[in-house]
Amino acid sequence: MVESSLLQLKNLSLSFGGLLAVNSVSLSIQEKEIWGIIGPNGAGKTTLFNILTGIYAPSRGDIIFQENNITNLTSAQRGRLGIVRTFQNIRLFKDLTVLENVLIAYHSSMVKEYSLLECLFRFPFFSFLGGAKKVKEVEKNYKEKALRLLKKFNLESKSELLAGSLSYGDQRRLEIVRALSANPKILLLDEPAAGMNPEETEALKNLLFWIREEFSVSIILIEHDMNLVLSLCEKILVMHHGNELATGSPEAIKNNPEVIKAYLGTGTSW
Amino acid sequence: MAYFSSLLAQFGIFVILATSLNLINGLTGMFCLGHAGLWAIGAYVGSAFSVFVWPSLQIDFPLLQLACSCVVAMIASGAVAFIVGVACLRLKGDYLAIATLGLGEIVKVLLTNWELVGGPRGFTGIPPISSAAVILPVAFLCLVLLLNVRYSSFGRALMSIREDELASNSLGISTTKMKIVVFVLGSSLAGLAGPLYAHEQQFLHPENFNFMASVLILLQVILGGMGSFTGSVLGVLFLLILPEVLKSLGPEIAQWRMVLYSLLLIVLMLLRPQGILGKKELGGTW
Numbered sequence: 001m002v003e004s005s006l007l008q009l010k011n012l013s014l015s016f017g018g019l020l021a022v023n024s025v026s027l028s029i030q031e032k033e034i035w036g037i038i039g040p041n042g043a044g045k046t047t048l049f050n051i052l053t054g055i056y057a058p059s060r061g062d063i064i065f066q067e068n069n070i071t072n073l074t075s076a077q078r079g080r081l082g083i084v085r086t087f088q089n090i091r092l093f094k095d096l097t098v099l100e101n102v103l104i105a106y107h108s109s110m111v112k113e114y115s116l117l118e119c120l121f122r123f124p125f126f127s128f129l130g131g132a133k134k135v136k137e138v139e140k141n142y143k144e145k146a147l148r149l150l151k152k153f154n155l156e157s158k159s160e161l162l163a164g165s166l167s168y169g170d171q172r173r174l175e176i177v178r179a180l181s182a183n184p185k186i187l188l189l190d191e192p193a194a195g196m197n198p199e200e201t202e203a204l205k206n207l208l209f210w211i212r213e214e215f216s217v218s219i220i221l222i223e224h225d226m227n228l229v230l231s232l233c234e235k236i237l238v239m240h241h242g243n244e245l246a247t248g249s250p251e252a253i254k255n256n257p258e259v260i261k262a263y264l265g266t267g268t269s270w
Numbered sequence: 271m272a273y274f275s276s277l278l279a280q281f282g283i284f285v286i287l288a289t290s291l292n293l294i295n296g297l298t299g300m301f302c303l304g305h306a307g308l309w310a311i312g313a314y315v316g317s318a319f320s321v322f323v324w325p326s327l328q329i330d331f332p333l334l335q336l337a338c339s340c341v342v343a344m345i346a347s348g349a350v351a352f353i354v355g356v357a358c359l360r361l362k363g364d365y366l367a368i369a370t371l372g373l374g375e376i377v378k379v380l381l382t383n384w385e386l387v388g389g390p391r392g393f394t395g396i397p398p399i400s401s402a403a404v405i406l407p408v409a410f411l412c413l414v415l416l417l418n419v420r421y422s423s424f425g426r427a428l429m430s431i432r433e434d435e436l437a438s439n440s441l442g443i444s445t446t447k448m449k450i451v452v453f454v455l456g457s458s459l460a461g462l463a464g465p466l467y468a469h470e471q472q473f474l475h476p477e478n479f480n481f482m483a484s485v486l487i488l489l490q491v492i493l494g495g496m497g498s499f500t501g502s503v504l505g506v507l508f509l510l511i512l513p514e515v516l517k518s519l520g521p522e523i524a525q526w527r528m529v530l531y532s533l534l535l536i537v538l539m540l541l542r543p544q545g546i547l548g549k550k551e552l553g554g555t556w
Contacts, residue, residue, distance in 0.1 A: 053440055055436070074439075075439040076439050076442050076443055076444040076445065077442075078442075079439065079441050079442030079443070080442035084440065085440055091434050091436065091437040092434075093429070093433035093434055093438075094433060094434075095433060095549070096426075096429060096430070096433060100426055103423070103426055104426050104427060104430045104438070104441060104443070105441045105442075106423070107423050107426065107427045107430075107441070107442070107443055108441075108443065110423040111424070114422075114423075116419075116424055119419065119422040119423075119424060120415050120418050120419065121418075122418055123414060135422060139422070142423075178441070182441045182442055
């Protein structure tokens with residue numbers, strides 16, 4: 001490889017007892033690339049995401065992010081480096097408002113601007129310490145930033161609603177907004193189009209293209225909607241029983257006989 | 271008058287205890303059942319400092335004595351919480367509750383068997399240097415500090431741990447570290463309540479800090495609303511002051527007070543299962 005890649009997986013494996021959930025998967029993802037991971041249920045796609053985000057430790061193999069080995073970092077450390085994900089079963093902070101959900105993702109940037117002490121001692125009679133004004137200003141700036149971002153996703157008018165009260169599609173989009181606020185370099189989306197109708201899926205596709213340009217992020221998505229994957233992704237990884245069945249461009253994947261046999265099926269024209 | 275001032279002092283003490291427990295249980299969503307144990311550590315360590323160490327320093331300045339005693343108590347409770355926290359905070363829900371319940375009982379048993387601080391006879395001879403006049407401002411300060419945490423990025427991060435720890439982690443928030451910090455901070459505030467209480471009562475007994483004391487604090491938090499600090503103050507008013515008020519309403523009402531009190535609790539739990547204020551604060555945003 002001549003150019004260095006953003007994220008590299010080297011022979012990643014994970015077994016649960018005797019079950020090889022992920023078997024020696026290698027990948028190399030460049031900046032601003034959009035990858036798709038497809039495969040039948042139980043192929044190890046979400047497990048691969050869980051390894052990437054530090055929820056599971058791999059039994060073997062290495063994860064290289066921006067030329068650093070991050071295999072032993074915790075979830076939170078990886079989040080701060082810029083590997084941020086959404087979840088297959090939406091995991092919003094349901095009892096908090098939409099705005100708070102976004103602000104929480106700014107936490108690691110916000111704590112660089114004010115310390116716990118400054119935030120504790122903000123009373124009128126301690127104002128000579130400068131804490132009160134500073135905290136207020138930082139809070140205000142980030143709130144505006146969050147609202148601007150929400151506006152781009154048409155969620156601004158719902159910013160004071162509880163996240164759990166949003167419609168399903170809005171919740172999915174809010175989860176993406178929240179992930180984007182955490183300042184990601186690589187965005188992992190676990191079935192972002194699940195439960196969406198064709199129009200919503202089409203809108204999602206355009207949104208993801210826009211996100212890639214606007215935030216300069218690489219995107220990896222797990223998805224079962226083949227139309228979306230084939231039209232959106234530049235590279236596709238097909239998994240089957242934990243193995244890497246094929247990797248390549250949508251064209252190559254679509255015509256790969258092994259992929260057709262394991263996942264796409266015959267008799268359908270894509 | 272003495273009764274009234276003692277009641278106010280009690281109110282202040284329990285405001286500190288309930289709000290600090292609310293930081294741990296309500297805002298961060300951990301389930302700690304040993305708050306009275308951490309309070310006891312503060313009370314005994316602070317009093318021991320005041321009785322055994324302070325006289326040898328020969329400084330006659332009661333308020334400074336109380337302040338030093340409080341600082342020592344906070345460090346002691348915080349240190350114990352740190353050790354316990356590092357070991358136990360990987361436990362979740364019921365398991366953390368059992369572990370902290372154990373902590374409370376261990377503290378009580380140790381104090382009962384420690385002759386230096388009176389053992390089962392109780393700790394006597396603590397100088398009367400604390401009063402409602404000191405306790406209430408401290409309790410108010412404590413409430414303000416916690417509200418400052420609540421309405422900041424730190425507070426939101428803590429609530430995110432309560433809502434969904436995994437998601438919170440994935441956004442770059444070091445949840446384990448934050449949980450330990452919160453547990454230590456909340457426990458040292460419980461420690462702070464110790465000497466304030468001890469120097470007002472002038473007497474400590476291990477049985478004052480039994481499981482029921484932890485439960486009383488927890489009830490105040492739940493009744494006021496988990497995650498609402500001003501709610502905790504209302505919870506204290508309700509569970510500590512109301513029985514006293516009922517007692518003072520003449521003998522006919524006084525003999526029915528436990529019935530009335532229980533009825534009120536049942537009605538409240540039926541109408542407001544999320545607590546008096548739920549997750550909201552009195553006075554809106556900070």
